Amino acid sequence: MHPGAKEPAPLRGGTLMIACFVLAFTNFMVVLDTTIANVSVAHIAGGLGISSSEGTWVITSYAVAEAICVPLTGWLARRFGTVRVFAGGMIGFGIFSFLCGTAPTLEALVAFRIGQGLCGGPLMPLSQTLLLRIAPKEKHAMMMGLWAMTTVTAPILGPILGGTISDSWGWHWIFFINIPIAILCSVSAIIVLRKAETLVERVPIDRMGLLLLVLWIGALQLMLDLGREHDWFGSSMIVTLGIVAAIGFAVFLIWELTEEQPVVDLKVFRHRGFTVSVAALVFAYGTFFASLVVIPQWLQSALGYTATWAGYATAFNGVAAVLMAPVVAKLSARVDPRLLVSFGILWLGATSLIRTLWWTSGADFWTLALPQLIQGAGMPFFFIPLTTLALGAVEVEETASAAGVMNFLRTLSGAVATAIVTTMWYDDAQGVRSVLAGTMNGAAAAIERLQGNGFSADQARLVVSQLVDQEAYAIATGQMFTLAALVFAAAATVIWLAPRPTREVDTSLAH
Incomplete structure (x- = not known):
């Protein structure tokens, strides 16, 4: 919980059960999407007329976008409210899931997967935060057990669901199935979790750090994804991306180590145990x-x-x-x-x-x-x-x-x-x-x-x-x-x- 957030009265009975279901199901869906596309790459590649290696961009683009957004979760919750960010993330996740399913080209699909990852990134930590926030303290262990179970089981079901859906209905439906879940969870969150909303604060954000983070990670991932198709460093474009990634990373390190409120707190690496x-x-x-x-x-x-x-x-x-x-x-x-x-x-x-x-x-x-x-x-x-x-x-x-x-x-x-x-x-x-x-x-x-x-x-x-x-x-x-x-x-x-x-x-x- 961030500073300034009032401790709400815990939910009980049926309301608590509904809230727990919504939060656990949301976490399940977001984790599921990290693996559901793994077995669908061949279908996606065939449907869009691309190679299987290009098809893996569907997986890496989502993961990169999610990684970039995870460090922003705390700031977003403090700036706009935990429940609002959660519900907004679910709505955005549903919209981008629909767009992914209707994407006519690889470029469009990758762009929409990035949007899906940006919206989904905060949902995993926020679902956990809200579970602890709405439940009585004596049930925190049970809540974390429920949350952990969805985190563990989702990657198991992801390949099975992805394969079955792709073979039976087509790869588009691995994204379309998110839409009713996103609607249900976002509406339920707005209704059931309103009392668990946190106070809104005008807190600063490390804009330069965020810009540098997006720059060097984006350049690095593009270099890795496009390198094979462009003869690696025989291509001036790949060389340029490599230089941008290297310089961007160096500047990012310097900036974050000297910033009072960094987007990624690199000072924790001074602890040998953490670094190792x-x-x-x-x-x-x-x-x-x-x-x-x-x-x-x-x-x-x-x-x-x-x-x-x-x-x-x-x-x-x-x-x-x-x-x-x-x-x-x-x-x-x-x-x-x-x-x-x-x-x-x-x-x-x-x-x-x-x-x-x-x-x-x-x-x-x-x-x-x-x-x-x-x-x-x-x-x-x-x-x-x-x-x-x-x-x-x-x-x-x-x-x-x-x-x-x-x-x-x-x-x-x-x-x-x-x-x-x-x-x-x-x-x-x-x-x-x-x-x-x-x-x-x-x-x-x-x-x-x-x-x-x-x-x-x-x-x-x-x-x-x-x-x-x-x-x-x-x-x-x-x-x-x-x-x-x-x-x-x-x-x-x-x-x-x-x-x-x-x-x-x-x-x-x-x-």
Whole structure:
């Protein structure tokens, strides 16, 4: 709660239940939208006549916009009122969801996804803030459990819903389904949460810091997203974007470190424990999130999976995570969080190595799904104790700022890593394909056999070409997970540079 906000009388009975449903459902919807498009990239690419690598811009643009808006949540709530910002964000989210579903071009879809991310960014922290604000103190733990459950289950259902909807109704409907939910939640919030509104204050905002933040992040993401199509630094445009990103970032650092009320409080990085924890979070989470984008594309483009079945295969990731979360929560009170975090990240690395051994072009569904299920068991060991480790390293009065910085960098790392990893994956696949095509034996004989079975010469060559592509992408996927295992191992090692927390931490601020 920000200064100047009056503590409202807690809601009770049916009113509290309705308010909790609205807030939890809103959080569910916003988190869902971070993964629902992952398995729909192929449909979107086909519908708009673009490549799959360009289709990933739909994911990265949303994540970048959300990351930029998260640090502004506190200022927006103080300037316009928590409930007004929440309801306005929901209305905007619904409008941009409609526009996303009707977008005729990639450029329009990316622009509308940015709007969706800007409106959705504040909704996740505000839904949590309002849950604590409207509920009696004795029910705060239950409220946070409800909120956390929506945060954990939404990424599980995202790929399943995205795949099923895209196959059954078309990719447009992964956005259209948000519209009735946005209307219901925004109207209910205005009616039910009015008494929980906070006082409005005229508070200054770090305009220059915000401008620099948008400048360097926007330039960096454009460079990463467009680099592959424009021959990277062989293009003057990519070079210009790289220079703007580098200079913008340097000026941003200087400005924010000297500003009294920075949009991103970088001073928290003076604490070694926080810096080390965030470094581990950025690399481990970025690698993890990028894999969630690449895997469905591989299943659909190379193995012939529908979006629905790609969603089923990837969704197993979250099943074990839900089951293990309570266990990790109990262990966190007794075990050194560095040990838990290191174990969790190494678990992610081990499952990456399993994929390199098990995942081939001929792998069946359960061979593909089982590593996802195994990986999920280690995720809570990584996420939950890492929050304790990071926030336990800063001063008590810096906890909210540190949590905001964590959320900002976590979301940004997912977008940046996705752009880098998908580019590497496509490039590696093309490189492997060239090698396979140059060393392949018996291609002419295979084409002759196919022609003998009734295929035309062009059809026979296409079949052989598809087989080569299939093997190339399988090898590139294995190489990607080998690299991922190395990144996870490094992050698991680095975490031991952080000191063990010496105080209790309110982790409710970290989501």
